[in-house]
Amino acid sequence: MEKNLEIIAEGEGELLGWRDPDENRAWIRDNKSRGLIDKCISVQEAVKRFVKDGDYLAVGGFGHIRIPMAIIYEIIRQGRRNLVVAGKTAVHDIDVLIGAGCVSKVECAYAFGHELRGLSPAGRRAVETGRVKVVAEISNAAFQWRFLAGMMGIPFIPVRNLLGTDTFAKSSAKLVRDPWSNKLVALVPAAYPDVALFHVPRCDKYGNAQIDGILVEDFELARASRRVIISSEEIIDEEEIRRDPQKTVIPFYVVDAVCEVPCGAHPTLMPYLYYFDEEHIHEWLTLSKTVEGTEEYLDKYVHGVVDFHEYLERLGGLRKMTKLKQIEQLRPSMLDSDS
Amino acid sequence: MSISDSTQSEYVLSELLCCVASRLLEDNRAVFVGTGLPIVAATLAQRTHAPHILIIFEAGGVGPQVPVLPISVGDSRTFYKAVAATSMHDVMSASQAGYIDYGFLGAAAIDAYGNINTTVIGDWKQPKVRLPGSGGANDVGSFCWRTVYIMRNQSTRTFMSELDFITTPGWLKGPGHREKAGLPAGCGPYRVITQLGVYGFEETTKLLQLHSLHPGVTVEEVQANSQFKILIPDKVTVTQPPTEVERQILREIDPEGMVIGK
Numbered sequence: 001m002e003k004n005l006e007i008i009a010e011g012e013g014e015l016l017g018w019r020d021p022d023e024n025r026a027w028i029r030d031n032k033s034r035g036l037i038d039k040c041i042s043v044q045e046a047v048k049r050f051v052k053d054g055d056y057l058a059v060g061g062f063g064h065i066r067i068p069m070a071i072i073y074e075i076i077r078q079g080r081r082n083l084v085v086a087g088k089t090a091v092h093d094i095d096v097l098i099g100a101g102c103v104s105k106v107e108c109a110y111a112f113g114h115e116l117r118g119l120s121p122a123g124r125r126a127v128e129t130g131r132v133k134v135v136a137e138i139s140n141a142a143f144q145w146r147f148l149a150g151m152m153g154i155p156f157i158p159v160r161n162l163l164g165t166d167t168f169a170k171s172s173a174k175l176v177r178d179p180w181s182n183k184l185v186a187l188v189p190a191a192y193p194d195v196a197l198f199h200v201p202r203c204d205k206y207g208n209a210q211i212d213g214i215l216v217e218d219f220e221l222a223r224a225s226r227r228v229i230i231s232s233e234e235i236i237d238e239e240e241i242r243r244d245p246q247k248t249v250i251p252f253y254v255v256d257a258v259c260e261v262p263c264g265a266h267p268t269l270m271p272y273l274y275y276f277d278e279e280h281i282h283e284w285l286t287l288s289k290t291v292e293g294t295e296e297y298l299d300k301y302v303h304g305v306v307d308f309h310e311y312l313e314r315l316g317g318l319r320k321m322t323k324l325k326q327i328e329q330l331r332p333s334m335l336d337s338d339s
Numbered sequence: 340m341s342i343s344d345s346t347q348s349e350y351v352l353s354e355l356l357c358c359v360a361s362r363l364l365e366d367n368r369a370v371f372v373g374t375g376l377p378i379v380a381a382t383l384a385q386r387t388h389a390p391h392i393l394i395i396f397e398a399g400g401v402g403p404q405v406p407v408l409p410i411s412v413g414d415s416r417t418f419y420k421a422v423a424a425t426s427m428h429d430v431m432s433a434s435q436a437g438y439i440d441y442g443f444l445g446a447a448a449i450d451a452y453g454n455i456n457t458t459v460i461g462d463w464k465q466p467k468v469r470l471p472g473s474g475g476a477n478d479v480g481s482f483c484w485r486t487v488y489i490m491r492n493q494s495t496r497t498f499m500s501e502l503d504f505i506t507t508p509g510w511l512k513g514p515g516h517r518e519k520a521g522l523p524a525g526c527g528p529y530r531v532i533t534q535l536g537v538y539g540f541e542e543t544t545k546l547l548q549l550h551s552l553h554p555g556v557t558v559e560e561v562q563a564n565s566q567f568k569i570l571i572p573d574k575v576t577v578t579q580p581p582t583e584v585e586r587q588i589l590r591e592i593d594p595e596g597m598v599i600g601k
Contacts, residue, residue, distance in 0.1 A: 061413075062398045062411070062412075062413030063411070063413065064411060064413075065398070065411060065413040065414055065415075087472065089398070089413070089427075089474070091411075108472040109472055109473055109474060110471050110472050110473065110474035110475075111471060111472060112469050112470070112471050112472070113470070113471030113472075115374045115375075115410065115411050115412070116374050116375055116410045116411070116597060116598070117410075119470070119471070123469075124468070124469050127466065127469040128466060128467070128468065128469055130465065134463075134469070137458060137463075137472060137473065137506075138473070139473040139474070139475065139476070139477035139478050140397055140427065140431070140473065140474055140475040140478055141397075141427065141431035141434075141435070141475065141477075141478035142477075142478070144427045144428050144431060145428070145431075148428060159435075160435055160481065160482070160521065160522065160523055161435070161477055161478045161481040161482065162477060162481070163481065163508070163520045163521040163522050164505075164508045164511045164516065164517065164520030164521070164522060165454075165477060165505045165506065165507065165508050166458070166463070166504045166505045166506065167458070167473050167477050167505070167506050167507075170463055175521075183521050184520060184521025185521055186521070213415055213418055213424045214396075214398050214399030214400055214413065214417070214418055214424045214425065214426070215399055215424075215425065215426040215427075216398045216399055216413060216426065216427055217426065217427050217428070218426075219426055219428070220426075220428060269411070269414050269415065271415040271418075272415065276410070276411075276414075328415065330406060330407075330419075
């Protein structure tokens with residue numbers, strides 16, 4: 001008879017995004033190209049090819065920092081449904097997707113809140129009316145380590161958080177004794193998202209991407225996910241990557257699509273480039289207090305525009321983006337009273 | 340709400356909470372901060388008695404010289420002139436490995452052992468109110484040597500005998516329970532700061548205990564605003580109000596009054 005590690009307790013949260021490591025290794029061998037291929041395509045094409053109904057979706061950045069909003073709006077435009085979203089540090093990204101009816105389930109470390117701006121009306125309403133189900137709870141670090149395990153190609157990883165709480169009880173973690181110290185330890189299952197989205201400052205056509213400022217969870221998440229779509233402020237030459245290889249955060253061989261989208265994180269903050277568009281986020285938070293208002297917002301900024309360029313024009317174009325650049329760069333003009 | 344006495348000019352509640360929290364931080368220590376009042380308090384400490392306080396943000400900002408209030412724990416103010424802009428894996432590992440002295444958090448609801456709820460009010464499957472969830476709070480509460488909670492709304496709806504959901508571990512069910520659950524030894528909640536006073540946790544029982552009353556607040560008010568019995572020791576001090584220097588610095592940190600000024 002085989003001796004197994006005794007499972008002392010289990011969280012009742014739904015297990016999302018877990019794969020058998022051998023199954024995933026075979027999938028990677030057969031589906032991820034190791035060749036240097038030009039992957040530049042339109043946002044529309046990237047979403048069409050790589051985001052499917054029912055996918056387990058994770059977004060890089062931090063909720064309303066460095067979020068690939070152009071890709072998110074396109075997911076809404078193409079009418080994706082029943083997405084299972086990793087509420088890893090989800091703020092504006094998940095709120096708009098939920099408001100648009102794209103999401104059916106959430107695994108929640110943080111979602112339904114806009115940090116200092118307050119709770120997110122659309123997200124909360126969806127959960128409180130049962131339209132979106134939170135099927136598992138977790139914490140930020142534990143979620144990060146789920147992606148670490150996925151990156152490592154292993155089935156689970158031991159952690160010392162979650163213990164003793166209802167967060168554990170509603171997670172998909174398991175409780176065992178560490179064979180060395182004999183202390184209780186939680187095991188979190190690896191997460192291998194179906195698709196992950198990232199916005200970066202620069203990327204070459206093969207998918208080698210640099211990130212300025214904090215990485216948040218992008219290093220691990222890009223390597224854990226089956227499909228990776230990158231939108232980039234600019235496409236740079238391969239030579240620039242090879243001149244400074246230590247700056248490469250995401251390597252080409254995990255990337256499936258590269259989209260050139262300047263200002264592609266709007267209205268979220270892009271470190272060193274542009275600040276939050278507080279006016280626009282406020283418009284969303286106000287309109288999304290009602291179902292009708294949410295429709296109005298989506299008609300105006302998502303369904304009623306052909307693409308992200310037209311969206312940018314609609315909210316003030318270059319004038320607006322210049323102002324957001326000045327605020328982000330802490331320049332004196334941020335104190336001007338004009339808005 | 341504005342509080343004044345004859346020797347001090349008027350200050351508002353958020354100023355008091357920030358000053359009290361700030362004074363808890365020792366120089367040359369590390370503090371993990373959450374959104375809002377915690378960030379302001381840590382920045383105030385950095386600009387006053389703890390210039391070498393190491394401020395760490397869960398999204399990866401390490402040791403910034405915070406220029407102005409970050410409105411997110413991930414925005415670029417959190418790594419302005421930082422020693423490192425790194426990853427969540429890095430900073431959370433550092434916490435788990437024992438590097439972080441203090442964790443500053445907000446809390447929606449707390450019980451007598453300092454356990455916290457930020458997940459749901461009501462039943463988890465069909466909540467009356469869905470809150471944002473743990474975020475980094477469970478991690479901070481699990482790993483930091485001393486966790487400090489800052490709450491502006493102590494009442495019978497927030498100081499609860501039984502939480503609907505334990506998001507973040509305090510002392511769990513009392514002495515020894517954290518270790519029994521497998522949490523790292525020797526760490527846990529240290530102080531709770533509300534609009535009424537400053538609390539600690541009694542050594543042997545790990546139950547919430549009053550340390551100091553804010554100016555003008557009575558013990559009766561403290562007890563009336565809690566579902567559970569708060570331990571009241573023989574000696575209770577009065578909280579030192581904010582100084583003019585502290586108030587000036589707070590205005591520099593938060594010129595738009597997003598956090599301070601209410």
